[in-house]
Amino acid sequence: MRRTTVKRARVSALLVAGGLVAAVFVPAATASPTSGSDSASGSGPAQTQPASDALLTAMQQDMGLTKGEAKARLAAEKKATAVQDDARRAAGKAYGGSWFDAKSGTLAVALTDKAKADAVRAAGADVRMVRHSAEELTAAKKRIDKLSAPAGVSSWQVDDKSNRIVVSVVASKKSDNDVRAFVADARESGPVTVRETAEAARTTAAGTVGGDPYYTGNVRCSIGFSVHGGFVTAGHCGQKGASVSGWDRSKIGEFQGSTFPGSDMAWVNVANGWWTEPVVLGWGTVSDQLVRGSNEAPIGAxxxxxxxxxxxxxxxxxxKNVTVNYQQGAVHGMTQTSVCAEGGDSGGSYISGDQAQGITSGGSGNCSSGGTTFFQPLNPVLSHYGLTLHTA
Structure with missing residues (x-):
C-alpha cells in the first residue's frame, strides 16, 4: 500500500471503491484526527454526543434496546466509568468488585464493610454487601492459576456479582475424572461455582480466506488499534520477527513483540508506505469509529x-481477570464478553463508546447462534511494550 500522498479524508472512499478486500484494511483509515493528546493510558477528550445513529442502531439490533434506551445506557455507562476509580479508593480494603447495573443505570460496588458504604455512595456508586473482598478472591484465583487444567476446563475468573470464582467446564466433559479433580482442587483455593459451557474456548485465527486485513504466512487476523509506529493485535497471530502483509499483499512490517500463551498480545510496526489512524472500522453497520482514549469500561457495560x-x-x-484454558496453554487477565466472534476475527478491536478496550483473543460459539468471547485488555499491552495509543 503506497498511498502516502492521498489525503486522509479520501482514504475511506478509496478503500470502499476497492471492494471487500480493500475495505478490510482498516483501522488504518478514514476520518482525520482532531485535536487531543495521546498518552499511554489513552485518556482523551470526550464526545459531546453519546454515539452516532448507526452505533445506536447496532446496539438496538444486537442488544434488543430501543434507540432511547441505547442513548440512555451509553450516558449512564459513561458516568459509571468516570466514578469507578473514586469508588474503589473509597472502599479501600473492603472493595469486593464492581459492575455496571443496567437496571439501575449505576455502578454497583461490592463491600465487605458497612462502614465504607457512605463514602462509596458519596463517590457516586451503589453498594452491595458481600462476604469476600476482591483481594481475597484474586488471591484464590492466583492459586487456581497454578493448577494444571485439563482440556475439559474452559476458563475461570472472579465473578464480582456472585462474589465467587466461576469455573467453566465443557458440559460433555464435566464427569471426566481429571475435570472433577481440577474442580475439587479449585474449591480448596476459595469459593468456587461451576458453570457449564457447550464447548471449549478456542483462538479465532483462521487460514487464508478472502477479505483479509493482514496476513502472517497463511494465517489471517485482524488489526486491533493503531499506536504510534504500528498497531496492536493478538499474540497467537504471529511470533516476534514474523513478516506481516496487508490486504493487497504488500508488506506492512514485522511483529516487534508477541506473547502467547500467558497473555495474548503483540504489536506490529508500520512501514513501507503504510500509516496509522485512530479509527475502528464499522463495516457499514455503523460509521467508522474514532478512538479517543482507553478508559476501561466496567463489568456490565x-x-x-x-x-x-x-x-x-x-x-x-x-x-474481568479471566483465565482462559486454550489448547495451546492458559492465558491470564482476559475480559469476557457476550459479543460473538469467529475465525479470523483474532486481534480485532473491542471498543466501548469512543474508548478502546482490548484485542480479540478467542471464545466459543459463533455469530449465528451466539457465543462467548475473551479479549486481551488494551492498557496492559500499551504498558508492556511501551506504546502510545493513537487517538483522535
Missing part, C-alpha cells in the same frame, strides 16, 4: 467488536 470475518457486533462485558 455495553461493548462492540470489529473483526475481518464477522465485522461489527455488540454485547456486554461479563467478567
Amino acid at each position: 455495553s461493548i462492540c467488536r470489529s473483526g475481518s470475518t464477522t465485522h461489527w457486533h455488540c454485547g456486554n462485558v461479563q467478567a
Whole structure:
C-alpha cells in the first residue's frame, strides 16, 4: 500500500471503491484526527454526543434496546466509568468488585464493610454487601492459576456479582475424572461455582480466506488499534520477527513483540508506505469509529467488536481477570464478553463508546447462534511494550 500522498479524508472512499478486500484494511483509515493528546493510558477528550445513529442502531439490533434506551445506557455507562476509580479508593480494603447495573443505570460496588458504604455512595456508586473482598478472591484465583487444567476446563475468573470464582467446564466433559479433580482442587483455593459451557474456548485465527486485513504466512487476523509506529493485535497471530502483509499483499512490517500463551498480545510496526489512524472500522453497520482514549469500561457495560470475518457486533462485558484454558496453554487477565466472534476475527478491536478496550483473543460459539468471547485488555499491552495509543 503506497498511498502516502492521498489525503486522509479520501482514504475511506478509496478503500470502499476497492471492494471487500480493500475495505478490510482498516483501522488504518478514514476520518482525520482532531485535536487531543495521546498518552499511554489513552485518556482523551470526550464526545459531546453519546454515539452516532448507526452505533445506536447496532446496539438496538444486537442488544434488543430501543434507540432511547441505547442513548440512555451509553450516558449512564459513561458516568459509571468516570466514578469507578473514586469508588474503589473509597472502599479501600473492603472493595469486593464492581459492575455496571443496567437496571439501575449505576455502578454497583461490592463491600465487605458497612462502614465504607457512605463514602462509596458519596463517590457516586451503589453498594452491595458481600462476604469476600476482591483481594481475597484474586488471591484464590492466583492459586487456581497454578493448577494444571485439563482440556475439559474452559476458563475461570472472579465473578464480582456472585462474589465467587466461576469455573467453566465443557458440559460433555464435566464427569471426566481429571475435570472433577481440577474442580475439587479449585474449591480448596476459595469459593468456587461451576458453570457449564457447550464447548471449549478456542483462538479465532483462521487460514487464508478472502477479505483479509493482514496476513502472517497463511494465517489471517485482524488489526486491533493503531499506536504510534504500528498497531496492536493478538499474540497467537504471529511470533516476534514474523513478516506481516496487508490486504493487497504488500508488506506492512514485522511483529516487534508477541506473547502467547500467558497473555495474548503483540504489536506490529508500520512501514513501507503504510500509516496509522485512530479509527475502528464499522463495516457499514455503523460509521467508522474514532478512538479517543482507553478508559476501561466496567463489568456490565455495553461493548462492540470489529473483526475481518464477522465485522461489527455488540454485547456486554461479563467478567474481568479471566483465565482462559486454550489448547495451546492458559492465558491470564482476559475480559469476557457476550459479543460473538469467529475465525479470523483474532486481534480485532473491542471498543466501548469512543474508548478502546482490548484485542480479540478467542471464545466459543459463533455469530449465528451466539457465543462467548475473551479479549486481551488494551492498557496492559500499551504498558508492556511501551506504546502510545493513537487517538483522535
